[in-house]
Amino acid sequence: DTGVSQDPRHKITKRGQNVTFRCDPISEHNRLYWYRQTLGQGPEFLTYFQNEAQLEKSRLLSDRFSAERPKGSFSTLEIQRTEQGDSAMYLCASSFFRTRRIENEQFFGPGTRLTVL
Amino acid sequence: AQRVTQPEKLLSVFKGAPVELKCNYSYSGSPELFWYVQYSRQRLQLLLRHISRESIKGFTADLNKGETSFHLKKPFAQEEDSAMYYCALSGLQGAQKLVFGQGTRLTINP
Numbered sequence: 001d002t003g004v005s006q007d008p009r010h011k012i013t014k015r016g017q018n019v020t021f022r023c024d025p026i027s028e029h030n031r032l033y034w035y036r037q038t039l040g041q042g043p044e045f046l047t048y049f050q051n052e053a054q055l056e057k058s059r060l061l062s063d064r065f066s067a068e069r070p071k072g073s074f075s076t077l078e079i080q081r082t083e084q085g086d087s088a089m090y091l092c093a094s095s096f097f098r099t100r101r102i103e104n105e106q107f108f109g110p111g112t113r114l115t116v117l
Numbered sequence: 118a119q120r121v122t123q124p125e126k127l128l129s130v131f132k133g134a135p136v137e138l139k140c141n142y143s144y145s146g147s148p149e150l151f152w153y154v155q156y157s158r159q160r161l162q163l164l165l166r167h168i169s170r171e172s173i174k175g176f177t178a179d180l181n182k183g184e185t186s187f188h189l190k191k192p193f194a195q196e197e198d199s200a201m202y203y204c205a206l207s208g209l210q211g212a213q214k215l216v217f218g219q220g221t222r223l224t225i226n227p
Binding site for chain 1: 121123126160161162163166203205213214215216217218219220
């Protein structure tokens, strides 16, 4: 499978615990996005990387959230001191961006479903 | 502010009937508009985008800048069209992050 992969697919944790999710983008893609989706809503943007640089973070992303893409390939999203409100599907997407190229097809992974008890 | 509104959470039509999923947006500038679809137990995938002006699986969508709309249409619905549909926008340059609507669940009845 050459698509975007995410691990784990499901995570159940207790309030206050830390969790980390991983995303492996399509290999030649230089941009990687994280979104969060709660029940009955569309995905909401959290942050994105171009290569290893984190270029934007949403105001939705509290200080408890941190994302990295250390070598410009896979990315991790960590949530510290989880709260019940963090329960959601966390989606990763990747795309190939080139200046002046206006196409922007983002390819999504299957998501990681987080449940905080 | 960037916003996408899909006024219908649920839409149910009979097989063979026309389908229209509504999408309105607000954006200061010229956005790029998309329709993404999520079939049962599958990941979110791009259905079509306004700049390509394609018809995918019989679906079309026309960007109406005057009405700030990007409605998705299909003249004859098929059962396999049952899915969750999301309208989304992004800027033409820069971050190109996607702003999604809340989605419309389309059910095609036999």
